[in-house]
Amino acid sequence: MSExxxxxxVLVIGGGMAGLAGALALRENxxxxxxxxxxxxxGEVGAGLQMAPNASRVxxxxxxxxxxxxxxxxxxxxVFRDAVTGEELTRQTLGGEFEERYGAPYVVIHRSDLHRxxxxxxxxxxxxxxxxxxxxxxxxxxxxxVAHTAAGVDYSADVVIGADGLKSTLRPLVAKDExxxxxxxxxxxxxxxxxxxxxxxxxxVIVYLGPDCHLVQYPLRKGELLNTVAVFKSASFExxxxxxxxxxxxxxxxxxxxxxxxxxxxxxxxxxxxPMYDRDPIENWISGRMVLMGDAAHPMLQxxxxxxxxxxxxxxxxxxxxxxxxxxxxxxxxxxxxxxxxDFNGARAxxxxxxxxxxxxxxxxxxxxxxxxxxxxxxxxxxxDNNFQYNDWLYGADGDGVPTVxxxxxxxxxxx
Ligand SMILES: Cc1cc2nc3c(=O)[nH]c(=O)nc-3n(C[C@H](O)[C@H](O)[C@H](O)COP(=O)(O)OP(=O)(O)OC[C@H]3O[C@@H](n4cnc5c(N)ncnc54)[C@H](O)[C@@H]3O)c2cc1C
Numbered sequence: 259m260s261e262x263x264x265x266x267x268v269l270v271i272g273g274g275m276a277g278l279a280g281a282l283a284l285r286e287n288x289x290x291x292x293x294x295x296x297x298x299x300x301g302e303v304g305a306g307l308q309m310a311p312n313a314s315r316v317x318x319x320x321x322x323x324x325x326x327x328x329x330x331x332x333x334x335x336x337v338f339r340d341a342v343t344g345e346e347l348t349r350q351t352l353g354g355e356f357e358e359r360y361g362a363p364y365v366v367i368h369r370s371d372l373h374r375x376x377x378x379x380x381x382x383x384x385x386x387x388x389x390x391x392x393x394x395x396x397x398x399x400x401x402x403x404v405a406h407t408a409a410g411v412d413y414s415a416d417v418v419i420g421a422d423g424l425k426s427t428l429r430p431l432v433a434k435d436e437x438x439x440x441x442x443x444x445x446x447x448x449x450x451x452x453x454x455x456x457x458x459x460x461x462x463v464i465v466y467l468g469p470d471c472h473l474v475q476y477p478l479r480k481g482e483l484l485n486t487v488a489v490f491k492s493a494s495f496e497x498x499x500x501x502x503x504x505x506x507x508x509x510x511x512x513x514x515x516x517x518x519x520x521x522x523x524x525x526x527x528x529x530x531x532x533p534m535y536d537r538d539p540i541e542n543w544i545s546g547r548m549v550l551m552g553d554a555a556h557p558m559l560q561x562x563x564x565x566x567x568x569x570x571x572x573x574x575x576x577x578x579x580x581x582x583x584x585x586x587x588x589x590x591x592x593x594x595x596x597x598x599x600x601d602f603n604g605a606r607a608x609x610x611x612x613x614x615x616x617x618x619x620x621x622x623x624x625x626x627x628x629x630x631x632x633x634x635x636x637x638x639x640x641x642x643d644n645n646f647q648y649n650d651w652l653y654g655a656d657g658d659g660v661p662t663v664x665x666x667x668x669x670x671x672x673x674x
Contacts, residue, residue, distance in 0.1 A: 266292040266386070267590065269405055269415035271393045271428065273300050275566045276552020277421035278376035279573035282320060284419075285383045287577055287585040293380065294391035294405070294413065300377050302369040303530075305446040306478045306485035308463065309367060311360035311653045313567035316574045317375070318362050325375045330367035331477050334461045338638055340631075341468030344516040347638035352463075355644050360653045366463060366476045366485070368448070372566070396420070396428055398546025401593075416584075416592040417599060418548040419576075421569075424535060426554035431545035437535040440559055440621070441495045443503030444534060447526040448483045455484060456518065466519050467634075469627035471511045473519050486525040488512070489534065489560075491625065503531050534559055536618070539611030542603065549599040551576065556610035561621035562652065564613050571609075576602045613652070 270281045273295030281293045309317075309326070317323040338347040350356065352364040380387060392408040396418050403418030420428035424437055451460065463476040471490035478485045490511035495502035505528045512519055536559045543550040552569035579602040583594035623634055641648075 272421035276569035283573040283577035308563035314362040316570040341466035403547040444532040
């Protein structure tokens with residue numbers, strides 16, 4: 259066993275965005291927190307990530323927003339275009355009234371950069387971070403969560419946070435379900451922005467909507483990189499092939515799209531394909547002293563760009579639910595965890611289920627053809643910039659329980 263103690267207040271399983279955010283939130287409250295990750299190093303693969311104000315408000319609460327802004331980009335607009343005609347359908351200005359309304363900016367950031375901001379936040383706060391630990395199961399023994407690892411070492415904690423992603427090992431403790439394939443596949447890529455990069459839209463998030471496909475582009479790293487994501491419905495998935503969505507299908511999927519979209523396909527890294535999965539929502543995330551969060555609890559399709567955002571909301575909600583129950587003015591009260599995780603689960607399951615379901619429907623509306631496409635385009639074009647009726651539930655502070663002002667911390671006196 260390593261130098262790290264195997265007995266702790268809080269054990270977090272998984273070092274993705276959710277696990278790091280959860281660990282930081284509870285460490286901020288004053289807990290001794292150990293986070294274990296199966297990979298030999300912490301990191302993220304993939305390209306860019308959109309962080310809406312409901313998530314950047316959480317970074318603001320922890321004093322990490324400035325760091326994210328140092329390396330991210332604040333796009334000027336979110337623009338939807340028809341991929342076949344190139345016509346603009348609607349746009350949302352992301353500064354000014356939008357930012358004032360939601361209390362924080364819309365940021366696009368490289369995944370590895372956001373991951374690093376959270377990792378450094380954890381390190382600075384004193385979270386114990388341990389790699390090469392594969393957790394095989396968790397049980398609750400005498401009111402404490404016990405995690406069994408592949409190396410034969412057990413970790414025990416007052417509460418175990420299961421943040422082990424879409425294919426979670428811990429989710430079977432609360433649900434007998436499987437990831438659901440959407441039949442869609444994504445390819446992603448980041449390339450340097452050079453003087454020859456087409457100038458159009460380099461300051462915006464652009465979404466091209468096409469029949470059974472879409473393409474998203476936005477700048478990253480202070481405008482040095484261009485991020486491209488292409489998502490299409492796989493014909494070979496429909497035929498029941500196991501390795502569906504190969505590069506051969508990629509170009510065919512976009513053959514009717516405008517040259518700007520076809521050109522953008524050249525920016526993709528075709529070595530990795532990302533089949534798109536989610537799961538059906540579940541109400542209960544708790545088994546004994548183990549509670550799920552992030553993709554382990556509520557994996558969603560990426561059309562609302564909310565998976566990581568919801569993980570950050572989870573962390574803020576867990577932070578709030580444990581103040582006064584576990585972290586009290588008199589110190590840490592471990593028996594308060596039963597109430598805290600129940601309150602957390604209760605506060606979050608309905609909202610994340612709505613985001614999961616809406617992401618599916620929203621994606622469907624992007625990929626329609628024929629009459630449905632004509633009607634979708636008419637509806638989108640009738641929407642005016644700064645019409646917030648479709649945004650408030652998702653980005654507003656009322657919906658998510660994440661206030662713009664941080665709660666009073668109880669670190670002093672409560673820390674172990
Ligand atoms: C194409 C695409 C685009 C997206 N765009 C956006 C976007 O713009 N905005 C947004 O908010 N979200 C977006 N998302 C969603 C977002 O990426 C995910 O929701 C988020 O990364 C999930 O984080 P997580 O920590 O819950 O899970 P993961 O990132 O999967 O992390 C789980 C971690 O647990 C570890 N682990 C797993 N099992 C074990 C075990 N048994 N023992 C120990 N460790 C274990 C894994 O190694 C991993 O590090 C997108 C997703 C995709 C696919």
